Each structure stands twice: as C-alpha cells, then as structure tokens.
Amino acid sequence: MNLTALNKIAVAMVAPGKGILAADESSGTIKKRFDSINVESTADNRRDYREMLFRTEEAMSEHISGVILYDETIRQNAKDGTPLVKLIEAAGSIPGIKVDGGAVDLAGAPGEKITEGLDGLRGRLKEYYDLGARFAKWRAVIDIGRGGDRSMPSYMCLRSNMHALARYAALCQEANIVPIVEPEVLMDGDHDAERCYEVTELTLKLLFEELYFARVALEGTILKPNMIVSGKKCAKQAGVEEVAEKTVRCFRSAVPAAVPGIVFLSGGQSDEDATAHLNAMNAAYADRMPWALSFSYGRALQAAPLKAWSGKPENVAAGQKAFAHRAKMNGLAQLGKWSESLEKAA
Numbered sequence: 001m002n003l004t005a006l007n008k009i010a011v012a013m014v015a016p017g018k019g020i021l022a023a024d025e026s027s028g029t030i031k032k033r034f035d036s037i038n039v040e041s042t043a044d045n046r047r048d049y050r051e052m053l054f055r056t057e058e059a060m061s062e063h064i065s066g067v068i069l070y071d072e073t074i075r076q077n078a079k080d081g082t083p084l085v086k087l088i089e090a091a092g093s094i095p096g097i098k099v100d101g102g103a104v105d106l107a108g109a110p111g112e113k114i115t116e117g118l119d120g121l122r123g124r125l126k127e128y129y130d131l132g133a134r135f136a137k138w139r140a141v142i143d144i145g146r147g148g149d150r151s152m153p154s155y156m157c158l159r160s161n162m163h164a165l166a167r168y169a170a171l172c173q174e175a176n177i178v179p180i181v182e183p184e185v186l187m188d189g190d191h192d193a194e195r196c197y198e199v200t201e202l203t204l205k206l207l208f209e210e211l212y213f214a215r216v217a218l219e220g221t222i223l224k225p226n227m228i229v230s231g232k233k234c235a236k237q238a239g240v241e242e243v244a245e246k247t248v249r250c251f252r253s254a255v256p257a258a259v260p261g262i263v264f265l266s267g268g269q270s271d272e273d274a275t276a277h278l279n280a281m282n283a284a285y286a287d288r289m290p291w292a293l294s295f296s297y298g299r300a301l302q303a304a305p306l307k308a309w310s311g312k313p314e315n316v317a318a319g320q321k322a323f324a325h326r327a328k329m330n331g332l333a334q335l336g337k338w339s340e341s342l343e344k345a346a
C-alpha cells in the first residue's frame with residue numbers, strides 16, 4: 001500500500017468545486033432508468049448514453065473529479081473505439097469502479113440486507129487497477145423500520161455490513177485503490193429526521209470502529225453517506241436548514257478528521273434538494289468541518305440529462321446541456337456559492 005498515492009487520489013476526488021458522478025448503475029438498475037424513457041437497455045444504448053455524459057467537456061473538466069463505473073463500462077469503448085476510461089482521463093477526471101455484488105437478504109434478519117462480493121475481490125481489484133480504476137465503491141444498505149419499529153436496523157445487520165465494508169476497504173488499499181465506503185441509510189419509510197440521525201450516527205460509529213480494527217488508513221478513504229433527512233413518507237419533512245444542521249452535527253460526532261472527504265449520495269432526493277442541502281452545509285458550516293464535503297450523485301446528476309436525451313441521437317446536445325447544468329450547480333454547492341436564482345437563471 002502506498003498511502004501517499006492513496007491520499008493524493010482521495011484529496012483530488014474532493015477538489016474544490018468538484019464532486020463525483022455515480023454512473024455505476026448495475027444492469028438491473030440502468031434497465032429501470034431506461035424503461036422510464038422507453039429506451040431498450042442494450043450494450044450500445046448504455047454506451048451511447050454514458051459516452052454522452054463523459055464527453056460533456058465543461059461538466060467533466062470543471063466539476064466532475066471522478067466517475068464511478070460499472071464492470072461493463074470500464075471495459076467498453078466509445079463509438080469511435082476510444083476506451084471510455086480514456087475519455088474520463090482526458091477530461092482530467094479519475095475513473096472508479098463499483099466492486100460490490102449487490103445486497104441480498106440477510107439470513108436471520110427478515111427484511112434486512114447484506115452486501116456481497118468479498119470472494120475473489122483481491123483478484124478483481126488488481127484487474128480493475130490495470131484497467132485504470134484508482135478508486136472503488138461498495139454500498140451497504142440499511143433500512144429503518146416502519147411505524148416506529150425500533151428493532152430495525154438490527155445490530156446484526158449493522159455489524160455485518162460495516163464489517164464487510166472494512167474488509168473491502170482493506171483489500172482496496174492493498175491494491176492501491178481508494179475505497180469509497182458507502183453505508184446508505186435509506187430514506188424510504190415514515191421515520192423522522194431525528195430517527196435518521198440516530199441510525200446514521202450509530203452506523204458511522206460502528207463503521208469507523210470496523211475500519212480501525214481492519215487497519216484501514218483513513219487518509220486514503222472517502223466516505224459516501226446519506227444526509228440526515230426525513231423518511232419520504234414522514235408527514236413532517238425537515239427543511240433545508242434543519243437537514244444541513246443535523247447532517248453536519250451527526251458527521252462531526254462520528255467521522256474522524258483524518259478522512260479527506262465526505263461525498264453524499266442523493267438517495268432519491270429531488271435534484272434541487274440534493275443541491276440545496278449540500279450548499280447549505282458548505283455555506284454555513286465550512287469553518288466547523290475538518291473534511292471536504294461534496295457530492296457523489298447518481299440520480300440527482302443524471303435524471304435531467306437522461307430525460308433530455310431520451311435515447312435520440314439528435315438530443316445529445318440537450319442531454320449534455322442538462323448534465324453540464326446539474327454538474328455546475330453541484331460544483332457551486334460544494335463551494336457554498338449556489339443559489340436558487342442561479343438555478344432559475346439557466
């Protein structure tokens with residue numbers, strides 16, 4: 001492990017005004033996204049769509065520090081034969097790779113999930129490094145019980161998932177790949193923001209304990225968490241200021257200062273909410289945060305370009321314009337310089 005090199009990558013992933021594009025939808029997830037625009041999910045269509053994003057020069061070179069790819073994409077060439085990885089590198093962005101095998105039912109814990117993918121991971125990481133990946137992602141899924149059911153998440157679910165994240169992270173660092181550790185507390189459900197705070201804080205405390213015991217160097221690690229928000233079905237929705245205050249308070253209590261950066265997932269928030277929340281944190285709390293705070297959005301960066309493109313070659317420019325806009329808005333939010341009027345001006 002070369003910690004100096006890992007730290008350099010991690011710091012570059014959270015460079016000022018930049019964040020990460022999560023374009024690592026699995027075959028099943030990208031099919032769902034394509035279904036929403038009535039486009040068939042073929043290898044060529046997936047290539048055309050992602051090539052459109054990676055060739056959005058303004059977004060990629062100014063606001064996207066890195067791109068998380070799926071196994072198919074890291075091996076795919078653009079229409080003209082250039083590897084997609086090379087397009088990303090040419091824009092000055094860093095290629096990354098999703099390496100988890102997805103979440104399956106956790107035995108003994110009805111309704112809860114465990115993320116698989118550790119078997120053979122050492123070999124796959126070596127191959128991904130050779131293909132150009134300099135960081136990786138592993139997502140653990142934590143669901144909060146409905147109707148005030150406090151038995152979910154169970155301790156077993158939290159402990160098992162955080163342990164798997166730590167084993168993954170150690171293997172990444174051995175391969176000189178920066179691990180993004182992603183413990184996602186879902187915003188599905190009817191819980192309030194206070195309960196999200198509680199569960200997220202416990203999740204993070206257990207995660208950093210596991211990372212410590214697994215001898216993972218935090219200087220070469222990036223955290224990808226949810227924000228502290230109300231469940232989608234909660235009658236009382238926390239406003240932007242409340243989300244910002246609770247999220248920063250929670251992370252200050254649970255995330256060591258040695259971590260270079262925290263990059264949020266959007267998790268089903270609207271595009272504008274995801275931007276407004278990130279902006280509010282960076283605008284009001286920058287002097288109280290030891291780490292950089294940025295984005296690693298999937299849906300909140302891609303929903304607009306996906307719709308604008310709709311699978312038609314004549315819409316590529318419109319898709320790129322939509323992507324450039326969202327990337328710019330989130331880049332500004334990373335600096336705490338976004339405003340609703342800038343959103344509307346475009």
Ligand code: 13P
Pocket residue numbers: 022139182265266267268296297298299300
């Ligand atoms: P969303 O921003 O759509 O939640 O996706 C981010 C991600 O990579 C989830 O693993």
